[in-house]
Amino acid sequence: MAEQWPPTFCRSNPCPTIPQGKFTIHGLWPSNQTSLQSSKCVTKDPHLQSFNKAMISTLEAQLNLSWPNLKGQSNELFWAYEWNKHGVCSSNMFNQTQYFELAQNIWSRYDIFDILKQQGISPRTNVWYPTNDIRRAITNHIGAIPQIHCVNNELLEIRMCLDQSGIKYMTCPKLGNCKNNVLWQP
Numbered sequence: 001m002a003e004q005w006p007p008t009f010c011r012s013n014p015c016p017t018i019p020q021g022k023f024t025i026h027g028l029w030p031s032n033q034t035s036l037q038s039s040k041c042v043t044k045d046p047h048l049q050s051f052n053k054a055m056i057s058t059l060e061a062q063l064n065l066s067w068p069n070l071k072g073q074s075n076e077l078f079w080a081y082e083w084n085k086h087g088v089c090s091s092n093m094f095n096q097t098q099y100f101e102l103a104q105n106i107w108s109r110y111d112i113f114d115i116l117k118q119q120g121i122s123p124r125t126n127v128w129y130p131t132n133d134i135r136r137a138i139t140n141h142i143g144a145i146p147q148i149h150c151v152n153n154e155l156l157e158i159r160m161c162l163d164q165s166g167i168k169y170m171t172c173p174k175l176g177n178c179k180n181n182v183l184w185q186p
Contacts, residue, residue, distance in 0.1 A: 002026040016072040025067040051080035123186040144169035147176035
């Protein structure tokens with residue numbers, strides 16, 4: 001599960017609005033425990049291959065908050081892209097509704113912003129944080145080591161790895177691309 005920090009994303013991509021005070025879902029990507037699966041997944045059931053908005057109609061209000069399209073296009077386009085690229089890869093275990101429910105439940109389970117804030121780590125202009133402190137704060141809550149991803153030494157994403165059921169957290173195979181210290185800015 002990849003959760004992104006909207007202000008960092010929006011510094012390098014024009015965003016019409018920037019959600020504040022929360023990490024948002026970037027995606028739920030199946031993996032084979034060493035790397036991401038192929039970006040082209042195909043299912044034998046053609047009904048599962050294409051995004052169907054009706055299958056997530058009961059989740060739409062929640063997903064608008066947790067999984068917004070920061071680029072300003074419709075959220076539905078972003079969700080369709082994520083389902084068609086990544087969700088289909090897990091269609092042998094989850095249908096489209098279950099895939100989006102799982103992502104929403106994972107996002108709701110732990111509030112990364114609050115986890116970091118409880119450890120004295122919060123967005124501040126020009127303040128550097130040890131990457132290991134961020135990693136440790138999250139590890140203490142989920143019981144597994146996450147990946148931390150940056151752009152220009154600035155915190156962009158926190159990726160948490162889970163087992164196939166999406167319930168149990170596992171240590172991610174790689175630590176991410178951040179250096180020893182990162183900026184986390186508002």
